[in-house]
Amino acid sequence: MRTLVSKINWPILIVACATIGLAPLFPEPHVWEKLRMLVQGNLTRAIDWFDLVMHGTPWVLVVLKIWGTFGRDAE
Incomplete structure (x- = not known):
């Protein structure tokens, strides 16, 4: 999952x-x-529920990308 999110451009x-x-x-x-x-x-x-998922997905992806980029175990 981390590699998939890391491939998305900022x-x-x-x-x-x-x-x-x-x-x-x-x-x-x-x-x-x-x-x-x-x-x-x-x-x-x-x-x-569909609206929450659709409008919330970009924000979740940003959080995951930040976590993967700047998190404790970031390389």
Whole structure:
């Protein structure tokens, strides 16, 4: 998994976070709305879970890439 994430270029991840990760910007990004719904226990429909995965994936990939680049066991 680490090698797969390390092969993704930083510019691609930044563009993915700025577009898919934050879409739509107004009234609030879907990823923020879905995380709030998850904490409140209101994430019940399949479309909500799909939205959370779709809009959250770029952010998870960035965290994994940062962890792999700057983590304790980074080479």
